[in-house]
Amino acid sequence: MEGLLFVLSGPSGVGKNTVLKEVLAKRPDLTYSISATTRPPRGQEVDGVNYYFLTEEQFLAERQQNGFLEWAEIYGHYYGTPKKQVLALLQKGQHVILDVDIQGAAQIRQNYANAVLIFLYPPSIAELIRRLRERNTEDEEAIRKRLAYIEKELAAVEFYDYVVVNDRLDEACMRVESIINAEEVRVTRGYWKRLLNP
Ligand SMILES: Nc1ncnc2c1ncn2[C@@H]1O[C@H](COP(=O)(O)OP(=O)(O)OP(=O)(O)O)[C@@H](O)[C@H]1O
Numbered sequence: 001m002e003g004l005l006f007v008l009s010g011p012s013g014v015g016k017n018t019v020l021k022e023v024l025a026k027r028p029d030l031t032y033s034i035s036a037t038t039r040p041p042r043g044q045e046v047d048g049v050n051y052y053f054l055t056e057e058q059f060l061a062e063r064q065q066n067g068f069l070e071w072a073e074i075y076g077h078y079y080g081t082p083k084k085q086v087l088a089l090l091q092k093g094q095h096v097i098l099d100v101d102i103q104g105a106a107q108i109r110q111n112y113a114n115a116v117l118i119f120l121y122p123p124s125i126a127e128l129i130r131r132l133r134e135r136n137t138e139d140e141e142a143i144r145k146r147l148a149y150i151e152k153e154l155a156a157v158e159f160y161d162y163v164v165v166n167d168r169l170d171e172a173c174m175r176v177e178s179i180i181n182a183e184e185v186r187v188t189r190g191y192w193k194r195l196l197n198p
């Protein structure tokens with residue numbers, strides 16, 4: 001039986017990576033899909049761990065060969081989900097979670113009707129800006145570019161299946177885990193049959 005495909009989106013700095021790290025530590029049956037991007041590495045990011053860092057030429061060649069499950073241009077750089085590895089994991093029965101923006105989530109919604117879309121929402125705009133600035137990984141111009149998209153990104157929450165407010169981190173992680181648990185036992189997915197003794 002195929003694994004479940006989850007999507008986590010939310011504005012830059014809301015805490016997607018932070019929440020994912022905690023949730024993934026508790027769910028060995030959930031795999032994080034490492035995206036490809038043309039943006040340069042920031043801080044301690046490592047190629048093949050945080051992202052596959054590609055040149056624009058490499059990214060466009062991969063896109064040309066239909067190598068992405070979804071892709072988007074965000075804040076002036078390309079981002080995409082490598083198709084082969086995600087589909088292989090799902091076929092093996094592994095759940096997969098993508099950290100993608102609202103454009104990517106819309107493509108996933110269109111092409112994978114069973115995917116579960118979760119939106120991580122900030123407790124306030126002021127707190128979101130504080131987190132983004134205090135992370136201290138972008139220069140002022142890059143921060144301004146990201147802030148310019150906040151309103152559009154927050155408005156897209158309407159198209160998601162679930163929303164989780166990332167105020168207290170432990171609570172937000174618990175809610176994301178609860179969503180995964182609940183989706184696993186939806187009768188229509190048939191996934192619950194895995195829980196029966198042979
Ligand atoms: N619940 C929380 N309370 C306080 N700080 C938080 C919380 N969640 C995350 N943070 C902090 O906010 C900052 C941004 O978090 P993170 O990098 O995970 O965001 P992101 O949504 O993945 O951003 P981006 O889309 O830019 O990659 C980090 O410094 C992180 O430690």
Ligand SMILES: Nc1nc2c(ncn2[C@@H]2O[C@H](COP(=O)(O)O)[C@@H](O)[C@H]2O)c(=O)[nH]1
Pocket residue numbers: 009010011012016035036039070071072074079080081099100101102103104105
């Ligand atoms: N559509 C896609 N969006 C992606 C992908 N990987 C990451 N992202 C989104 O990009 C922004 C910026 O990320 P950052 O690491 O530069 O801060 C953020 O909203 C991510 O969700 C992807 O493969 N496809």
